[in-house]
Amino acid sequence: MNMPGTVRHGSLRTEVYQQLRERILQGYYTHGTTLTELRVSHELGVSRTPIREALCQLELDGLVMTTPNKSVVVQGFSDQDILDLYEVRSRMETLAAARAAVQMTEEQRRDLQAAYDEEVRQTKSQDGEIINLQNLDSTFHDLIFRGSGSKILRNILMPINLYTQQARLVSLSTSGRSQKVLQEHELILQAILQRDSEKAHEQMRIHIAMAAASYQAISRIRRST
Amino acid sequence: MNMPGTVRHGSLRTEVYQQLRERILQGYYTHGTTLTELRVSHELGVSRTPIREALCQLELDGLVMTTPNKSVVVQGFSDQDILDLYEVRSRMETLAAARAAVQMTEEQRRDLQAAYDEEVRQTKSQDGEIINLQNLDSTFHDLIFRGSGSKILRNILMPINLYTQQARLVSLSTSGRSQKVLQEHELILQAILQRDSEKAHEQMRIHIAMAAASYQAISRIRRST
DNA sequence: AGGTTCAATATTGTATACAATCACTTTGGG
DNA sequence: CCCAAAGTGATTGTATACAATATTGAACCT
Numbered sequence: 001m002n003m004p005g006t007v008r009h010g011s012l013r014t015e016v017y018q019q020l021r022e023r024i025l026q027g028y029y030t031h032g033t034t035l036t037e038l039r040v041s042h043e044l045g046v047s048r049t050p051i052r053e054a055l056c057q058l059e060l061d062g063l064v065m066t067t068p069n070k071s072v073v074v075q076g077f078s079d080q081d082i083l084d085l086y087e088v089r090s091r092m093e094t095l096a097a098a099r100a101a102v103q104m105t106e107e108q109r110r111d112l113q114a115a116y117d118e119e120v121r122q123t124k125s126q127d128g129e130i131i132n133l134q135n136l137d138s139t140f141h142d143l144i145f146r147g148s149g150s151k152i153l154r155n156i157l158m159p160i161n162l163y164t165q166q167a168r169l170v171s172l173s174t175s176g177r178s179q180k181v182l183q184e185h186e187l188i189l190q191a192i193l194q195r196d197s198e199k200a201h202e203q204m205r206i207h208i209a210m211a212a213a214s215y216q217a218i219s220r221i222r223r224s225t
Numbered sequence: 226m227n228m229p230g231t232v233r234h235g236s237l238r239t240e241v242y243q244q245l246r247e248r249i250l251q252g253y254y255t256h257g258t259t260l261t262e263l264r265v266s267h268e269l270g271v272s273r274t275p276i277r278e279a280l281c282q283l284e285l286d287g288l289v290m291t292t293p294n295k296s297v298v299v300q301g302f303s304d305q306d307i308l309d310l311y312e313v314r315s316r317m318e319t320l321a322a323a324r325a326a327v328q329m330t331e332e333q334r335r336d337l338q339a340a341y342d343e344e345v346r347q348t349k350s351q352d353g354e355i356i357n358l359q360n361l362d363s364t365f366h367d368l369i370f371r372g373s374g375s376k377i378l379r380n381i382l383m384p385i386n387l388y389t390q391q392a393r394l395v396s397l398s399t400s401g402r403s404q405k406v407l408q409e410h411e412l413i414l415q416a417i418l419q420r421d422s423e424k425a426h427e428q429m430r431i432h433i434a435m436a437a438a439s440y441q442a443i444s445r446i447r448r449s450t
Numbered sequence: 451a452g453g454t455t456c457a458a459t460a461t462t463g464t465a466t467a468c469a470a471t472c473a474c475t476t477t478g479g480g
Numbered sequence: 481c482c483c484a485a486a487g488t489g490a491t492t493g494t495a496t497a498c499a500a501t502a503t504t505g506a507a508c509c510t
Binding site for chain 1: 236238239274277278279281282284285286287293300302306309310312313316317320375376377378379380381384385
Binding site: 273294296 | 493
C-alpha cells in the first residue's frame with residue numbers, strides 16, 4: 001500500500017483487512033458493490049494474495065458475501081442493523097461490565113481509570129477532534145470486555161466494537177452527546193472500581209440505551225431529509 | 226484433499242477451514258500446538274494457499290493465535306470457556322427466540338416444526354447416532370436465530386453454534402439428556418408457533434441453563450477421574 | 451426478431467517461486 | 481569457559497503463473 005511515511009504494523013493482510021473494513025463501514029464501498037480481487041488489488045497497490053486473505057476475514061465478519069467462483073459483494077450495515085447491534089451490545093456489554101467489576105486486575109483498573117482521564121482531557125480541550133473521542137470511547141469499552149475474563153465475550157465484542165464506530169461517528173458529532181458519554185462512563189468506572197457488579201451492569205445498560213436513543217433520533221432526522 | 230468419493234462443497238479453502246476447525250474442536254490439535262503451514266499443507270494434501278486463508282478465518286474465530294512471521298498456535302476452548310459460552314448463549318439465544326416468535330415467516334415456522342419432527346423420529350429410532358442428534362440440535366437452534374430477523378444476531382450465533390458442538394458431544398452422550406432436550410425443544414417450538422415472545426424467551430433460557438448444568442456436571446466428573 | 455449456442459474474455463481458485471524474517475547453531479574472541 | 485555475533489536452515493509473507501469456472505457477446509438457427 002502506497003503510504004510512504006507510515007510504518008507498517010503487522011502484515012499486509014492485516015492492513016488490507018482494516019482498510020477494507022473501514023471503507024465498507026464508512027460507506028466508501030456501498031451495499032451491493034462487487035469487489036473484484038484485481039480491482040481492489042490495483043486500488044491498494046498490492047497483489048491479490050493479501051487481498052484474498054483479507055476478504056476471507058471480512059466474510060466471517062459478515063461485511064461481504066462470497067459465493068464460490070463469484071466476486072464478493074459488499075453487505076455493509078443498514079440503520080436497522082445498527083439498532084440490532086445496540087440490542088446485542090446491551091446484553092453483552094452489561095454482562096462484560098458486571099464480570100469486569102469482579103474480575104479485573106489492579107493493573108486493568110488503573111488502565112481503565114487512565115483511559116477515562118484521557119477522555120476528560122480530550123473533551124475539555126478545544127482541539128479535541130471527533131475522531132479522537134471516537135477512539136477513546138472505543139478503548140474504554142475495549143478495556144472493560146478485556147477485563148471480563150471471558151475469552152468468548154472478548155471474541156464477540158471485539159468485532160462489534162469496531163462496527164460501532166459507524167454509529168459513534170454519527171452519535172458523537174451531535175452537540176452535547178460527548179459530555180453525556182463522559183458522565184455515563186464515569187458512573188460505569190466508579191461501579192467497576194467499587195467492584196459493584198450490579199451497579200456496573202445497570203450503568204452500562206443505561207449508557208448503551210442512551211447511545212441507542214441518540215443514534216435512533218439522528219437517523220430518524222437524517223432519513224426525513 | 227485426497228478424499229476420493231466425496232464431493233466438494235464449495236472451495237478448498239472452505240473445506241480446509243471446516244476440517245481444521247473440527248480438528249481443534251475435537252481436540253486432535255490441542256491447545257498450544259504450533260501449526261506450520263507446510264505441515265498442515267502436507268497433512269491435508271493441498272498447497273499452502275488455501276491453508277493460509279483458512280488460518281486467517283480461524284484467527285478471527287479465536288481458535289488460533291497468529292503473530293506476524295511466527296507460526297500460528299492453537300488456542301482451543303477450555304472447560305471454563307465452554308461455560309462462558311453458555312453464559313453468552315443464554316443471553317443471545319433468548320433474545321433470538323423472543324424475536325423469532327414474532328418475526329418468523331410461515332415457511333420458517335414450518336421448517337422449525339419439521340426439524341423438531343425429525344428430532345423426534347431420530348430419538349425414537351434405536352439407530353439414532355449421537356452425531357445425528359448433535360446436528361439436529363444444531364439445526365434447531367440455527368433455524369431460530371436465522372428467524373430472528375437480525376443480521377447481527379445471526380453473525381454472532383453462527384460461530385457460537387459451531388463451537389457448542391464440542392459441548393453437545395459430551396452432553397448428549399449422557400443417558401436421558403437427549404430425551405430432555407427433546408422436551409425442552411418442544412416447549413420452545415410451541416412458544417414460537419404461538420407467537421409468544423416472552424414464553425419463547427423463558428423456555429430458551431431454561432433450555433440453555435439445563436444444558437449448561439448438564440455439561441458442568443459431566444466436566445466435574447471427568448476432571449475428578 | 452428472438453432465442454440459443456459457442457467462443458472469447460474476465461475472474462476466481464490453486465500451486466509454486468521468490469523475498470523477508472526468525473530461530474538456532476556454531477564459531478571466534480575475551 | 482562463557483558470551484557475542486554472524487551464518488545457516490526453516491518458516492512466513494508476497495507475488496506471480498497457471499488452471500478451472502463463470503460471464504459476456506456475437507453469430508447462427510428457428
